[in-house]
Amino acid sequence: MKTLACLVSAGLLFFDLGSPALAQNKNPWLHLEVQESNADPTLVKVNLPISMVDVALNVVKDENLKRGRLKLDTHDISVAEMKQLWSELKKAGNAEFLTVEKKTESVRIARQGNLLLIKVIESKRQGSKVDIKVPLDVVDALLSGPGEELNIKAALAAMQQKGSGDILTVNDHQTQVRLWID
Amino acid sequence: MTLKNFCIGFLIATLLLIGYVVEAGIAVVHVKTPDTHIWIPVPVAVGHLVGKFIDLPLSQEPEFETLLDYGEEAVEIVRQLKDLPDSILVEVSKTRERVRIFKRGGSLCIDVDNANEKVKVRLPLHAAEGLLEALSHRHVNVGDLVACLEWQPAGDIVHVKNGNEEVRISIW
Numbered sequence: 001m002k003t004l005a006c007l008v009s010a011g012l013l014f015f016d017l018g019s020p021a022l023a024q025n026k027n028p029w030l031h032l033e034v035q036e037s038n039a040d041p042t043l044v045k046v047n048l049p050i051s052m053v054d055v056a057l058n059v060v061k062d063e064n065l066k067r068g069r070l071k072l073d074t075h076d077i078s079v080a081e082m083k084q085l086w087s088e089l090k091k092a093g094n095a096e097f098l099t100v101e102k103k104t105e106s107v108r109i110a111r112q113g114n115l116l117l118i119k120v121i122e123s124k125r126q127g128s129k130v131d132i133k134v135p136l137d138v139v140d141a142l143l144s145g146p147g148e149e150l151n152i153k154a155a156l157a158a159m160q161q162k163g164s165g166d167i168l169t170v171n172d173h174q175t176q177v178r179l180w181i182d
Numbered sequence: 183m184t185l186k187n188f189c190i191g192f193l194i195a196t197l198l199l200i201g202y203v204v205e206a207g208i209a210v211v212h213v214k215t216p217d218t219h220i221w222i223p224v225p226v227a228v229g230h231l232v233g234k235f236i237d238l239p240l241s242q243e244p245e246f247e248t249l250l251d252y253g254e255e256a257v258e259i260v261r262q263l264k265d266l267p268d269s270i271l272v273e274v275s276k277t278r279e280r281v282r283i284f285k286r287g288g289s290l291c292i293d294v295d296n297a298n299e300k301v302k303v304r305l306p307l308h309a310a311e312g313l314l315e316a317l318s319h320r321h322v323n324v325g326d327l328v329a330c331l332e333w334q335p336a337g338d339i340v341h342v343k344n345g346n347e348e349v350r351i352s353i354w
Contacts, residue, residue, distance in 0.1 A: 041277060042274070043274070044273070044274050045270065046271070047271055052259060055258045055259055058255050
């Protein structure tokens with residue numbers, strides 16, 4: 001009887017300890033923090049479950065953002081070109097795709113395991129630092145839209161599957177941006 | 183004997199009715215300006231009943247059509263909000279302005295505080311569900327909207343303070 005009681009207690013304890021973590025993994029939150037330290041210092045914090053961002057995306061009916069898909073408004077590179085480039089980069093495995101070292105800035109684009117890393121550092125005084133870490137599945141999902149559209153909804157769904165961590169940090173001398181999931 | 187029974191029955195019915203009206207809540211609208219001071223208590227149950235006869239011409243409003251288009255998403259967002267723990271969802275802080283949208287208890291709260299005005303909104307999520315349900319039909323009457331406030335926890339629903347003017351809608 002005592003053994004049964006111990007087993008039940010252990011089971012309940014395990015359930016209690018495990019359930020929040022499970023719930024958290026099931027529906028991770030997206031966090032955005034923007035801090036501007038200009039003449040009018042501003043701090044913006046957004047904390048939302050990814051599932052809610054997903055629903056909210058359906059409500060946005062912008063010319064370029066419909067049904068969770070973003071029409072890219074740039075003439076520099078098309079989505080088709082991005083897809084082609086991305087498929088070639090993925091084949092390369094872990095590698096440094098681009099390294100630019102200049103007096104004023106350095107740029108590094110690399111793949112490390114399941115992450116695409118983009119790092120830009122301006123070496124001038126009060127220069128900015130950009131650090132982007134995107135899981136490969138998220139990029140795949142982002143580029144899964146038809147035509148010239150980026151599939152934001154699919155990217156969010158992919159993020160939901162991934163663990164927690166930073167996605168984007170930007171450190172400018174006046175602006176700090178941090179986007180992360182937990 | 184019959185008259186006595188009738189009186190007792192009438193008294194019980196009256197007490198039950200008063201109990202229901204009081205328990206359902208009383209909405210109090212309080213408007214304060216330098217010139218006027220208005221204080222209107224409205225029993226929600228009575229507002230619900232009387233409001234049934236006052237239709238709102240919402241279906242002619244283009245914004246209402248837009249709202250109907252987003253009905254499903256709004257219901258889903260409220261459903262998800264109900265499951266969330268208490269948390270700050272959005273916060274914007276500037277030197278002279280602060281905006282916060284957060285969940286506390288079973289309510290979605292919006293606080294805006296700047297040099298000119300202070301706005302506090304507390305929307306009970308059960309009321310929001312009822313509101314969305316009421317607005318999902320093309321024919322909306324005042325009673326359906328007032329009914330959303332029934333059985334809600336006491337406290338301010340809306341409080342706006344702008345200089346010398348103040349508007350407060352609360353549930354008692």
